[in-house]
Amino acid sequence: MNAATVRWILMGYVLLVFLFILAPILTLVAFSFNVDRFPALPWGGFSLAWYEAVFADETVSTGFRNTMIVAVTTAVVATFIGFATAYVDYRYQFTGKRAYLALASLPPTVPVVILGIANLSFMAAIGLSGTLTAVILGHVVIAAPYAMALIRIRLADLDPAIEPAAWNLGATPWATMGQVIVPFCKPAILSSLAITAAVSFDEFMIAWFVSGIHETLPVRILAMLQGQVSPRINAVGSLVFLVTVALVVVAQIAVFSWRRKRPLAGGGDG
Amino acid sequence: MSVPIMTLDKVRKSYGDSVAVHSIDLEIAKGEFIALMGPSGCGKTTTLRMLAGLDKPSAGEIRMWSRVMNDVPAWERDTPMVWQSYALFPFLSVLENVEFGLKQRRTTDAVGRRAKAMEWLDRLGIAGMAGRGIDQLSGGQRQRVALARALALEPEVLLLDEPLSALDAHLRVRMQTELARLHGELGITFVYVTHTQSEAFAMANRIVIMSEGRVQQIGTPQDIYRAPATRFVAEFIGASNILSGTLKESGAGGIVIENALGRFRSAGATGIAVGQDAAFVIAADKIALTRAADPAEPGLDAVTGTVAAEEFIGAVVTIHVDLPDGRSMFVQKQQNEVGRLGLARGDEVRLAWHPQDTFVIPG
Ligand SMILES: Nc1ncnc2c1ncn2[C@@H]1O[C@H](COP(=O)(O)OP(=O)(O)O)[C@@H](O)[C@H]1O
Numbered sequence: 001m002n003a004a005t006v007r008w009i010l011m012g013y014v015l016l017v018f019l020f021i022l023a024p025i026l027t028l029v030a031f032s033f034n035v036d037r038f039p040a041l042p043w044g045g046f047s048l049a050w051y052e053a054v055f056a057d058e059t060v061s062t063g064f065r066n067t068m069i070v071a072v073t074t075a076v077v078a079t080f081i082g083f084a085t086a087y088v089d090y091r092y093q094f095t096g097k098r099a100y101l102a103l104a105s106l107p108p109t110v111p112v113v114i115l116g117i118a119n120l121s122f123m124a125a126i127g128l129s130g131t132l133t134a135v136i137l138g139h140v141v142i143a144a145p146y147a148m149a150l151i152r153i154r155l156a157d158l159d160p161a162i163e164p165a166a167w168n169l170g171a172t173p174w175a176t177m178g179q180v181i182v183p184f185c186k187p188a189i190l191s192s193l194a195i196t197a198a199v200s201f202d203e204f205m206i207a208w209f210v211s212g213i214h215e216t217l218p219v220r221i222l223a224m225l226q227g228q229v230s231p232r233i234n235a236v237g238s239l240v241f242l243v244t245v246a247l248v249v250v251a252q253i254a255v256f257s258w259r260r261k262r263p264l265a266g267g268g269d270g
Numbered sequence: 271m272s273v274p275i276m277t278l279d280k281v282r283k284s285y286g287d288s289v290a291v292h293s294i295d296l297e298i299a300k301g302e303f304i305a306l307m308g309p310s311g312c313g314k315t316t317t318l319r320m321l322a323g324l325d326k327p328s329a330g331e332i333r334m335w336s337r338v339m340n341d342v343p344a345w346e347r348d349t350p351m352v353w354q355s356y357a358l359f360p361f362l363s364v365l366e367n368v369e370f371g372l373k374q375r376r377t378t379d380a381v382g383r384r385a386k387a388m389e390w391l392d393r394l395g396i397a398g399m400a401g402r403g404i405d406q407l408s409g410g411q412r413q414r415v416a417l418a419r420a421l422a423l424e425p426e427v428l429l430l431d432e433p434l435s436a437l438d439a440h441l442r443v444r445m446q447t448e449l450a451r452l453h454g455e456l457g458i459t460f461v462y463v464t465h466t467q468s469e470a471f472a473m474a475n476r477i478v479i480m481s482e483g484r485v486q487q488i489g490t491p492q493d494i495y496r497a498p499a500t501r502f503v504a505e506f507i508g509a510s511n512i513l514s515g516t517l518k519e520s521g522a523g524g525i526v527i528e529n530a531l532g533r534f535r536s537a538g539a540t541g542i543a544v545g546q547d548a549a550f551v552i553a554a555d556k557i558a559l560t561r562a563a564d565p566a567e568p569g570l571d572a573v574t575g576t577v578a579a580e581e582f583i584g585a586v587v588t589i590h591v592d593l594p595d596g597r598s599m600f601v602q603k604q605q606n607e608v609g610r611l612g613l614a615r616g617d618e619v620r621l622a623w624h625p626q627d628t629f630v631i632p633g
């Protein structure tokens with residue numbers, strides 16, 4: 001077999017894998033625009049009726065709003081915590097550092113059902129059960145490790161002499177944080193904001209356990225599924241998919257910008 | 271010496287059980303170009319970082335003029351540093367890097383800051399690079415940015431940690447000249463860390479030789495070259511022969527050291543007691559080389575041996591001579607001087623020197 005053949009086979013294989021993963025989603029998107037009530041071939045005709053129905057449905061728009069509030073807050077809080085955790089790892093040497101890092105990375109490895117139940121009983125105990133705050137707290141726990149991982153990778157590229165160099169030039173530790181560390185980490189911070197928002201945006205289990213009457217969109221979708229099957233679900237699903245993909249793409253763009261060279265233009269007469 | 275600009279008073283730095291710097295006493299005069307020199311790991315960087323306030327002495331006192339600096343944080347000091355890795359801010363342009371320190375001071379507005387930064391870039395010959403990113407510069411250009419960034423603060427003391435070690439040999443020599451010129455023009459104090467002898471000897475007014483966290487010798491390049499104080503310094507400098515033996519006499523008439531090769535005289539005093547091991551050091555270029563059959567010059571100490579090898583570096587020849595007891599010595603001469611003798615490997619030669627040119631160190 002020559003190299004070209006191998007390449008074609010590999011490409012075909014990759015294509016198949018993508019098809020396998022994306023086919024259900026593409027079907028869902030396709031049928032969200034189908035005029036027919038039941039998803040069946042042949043295709044009945046193009047229609048935006050289901051999207052109109054979704055936007056008219058108050059439970060969906062409330063769910064969407066809740067999801068957005070939770071996602072944005074989670075992204076900000078989780079990124080802040082992730083940054084702080086990563087910075088502590090970067091700056092300080094201390095015994096128990098491995099344990100510290102292991103603990104900080106732990107949440108995503110816990111089965112979500114367990115996390116959901118744990119959150120439910122804990123939030124109930126502190127009187128937060130059934131609030132959006134509870135959902136946010138639960139999401140911060142699972143999202144912060146992603147933020148830490150991203151920012152830690154970025155900090156690993158920072159010359160250890162940079163920070164003392166800033167101090168040496170008269171910058172206080174806080175000024176150094178604001179003028180050196182954060183600007184250096186900016187791509188990772190942007191990327192982390194997008195990824196943690198995406199993690200929160202389509203998280204179902206914790207939200208289902210603790211949200212109570214403040215349903216987030218994924219919880220609403222399940223409720224809709226449990227009622228009658230309606231093509232509106234296809235429309236909602238497509239929207240959720242779109243937002244998640246958009247967030248991941250933003251995160252990727254930020255990550256790729258790490259390696260991008262600075263353009264020649266800039267201050268001075270260079 | 272009037273009040274030194276910086277004083278290290280029994281300064282010690284330990285990390286847990288390991289001691290990086292034992293107990294350094296050093297006074298640095300205003301305007302001096304002082305080099306801290308020693309092999310890698312001897313505590314040079316640690317000493318420099320303590321001067322910058324980046325590391326805190328475990329014991330002892332650091333003073334600037336008469337002010338005790340131990341508890342003054344790095345960002346409140348005026349001792350900018352040029353780092354071995356340059357440590358330039360990668361997300362800022364060249365100009366912004368140079369402006370960084372001025373921005374922290376808040377003594378000038380943005381316009382004044384820019385003008386000052388440009389002035390220093392110009393002075394270092396890289397004004398044309400002002401708008402560039404750091405990753406668009408060569409090593410030599412980065413070096414200049416690092417210098418401009420530190421000098422833009424117009425400090426009284428500039429700290430430099432092996433600033434030339436990342437440059438190729440050609441650039442290193444050029445920057446050496448430039449640093450010496452800058453030092454002369456600015457009249458400020460340079461504290462320069464290096465493990466390269468040629469850099470220290472070429473630029474410094476005074477050299478501090480360190481080994482394993484201790485000061486071995488402080489002196490002018492001349493002092494250190496001609497009169498190494500310890501065996502370590504003599505070996506580190508490598509320009510001298512060290513012949514060890516036993517101290518036989520010590521008094522007004524000088525010192526006498528005896529070994530299998532004979533009795534050798536040395537001028538000067540020593541703290542070594544009679545009967546102790548001692549060695550005398552004689553610089554390779556202070557030795558007269560003649561054929562063994564030629565008449566000996568009176569008043570000199572001498573040994574005879576056989577020529578083992580010759581090395582040519584430029585116009586200077588190094589001749590290695592095997593001595594009868596198995597040791598060897600080396601002599602450095604101008605090529606034209608040696609040419610006259612027409613020496614070949616295995617020839618018998620006499621090495622002779624003035625007792626005044628030798629120095630005694632502990633064995
Ligand atoms: N932060 C630190 N923790 C522990 N040991 C250190 C630290 N910094 C330096 N040392 C040790 O102190 C000694 C001197 O180091 P350094 O001053 O960097 O040497 P030099 O600059 O002369 O090469 C070395 O043995 C080094 O391992």
Ligand SMILES: [Mg+2]
Pocket residue numbers: 311314315316
């Ligand atoms: Mg060093």
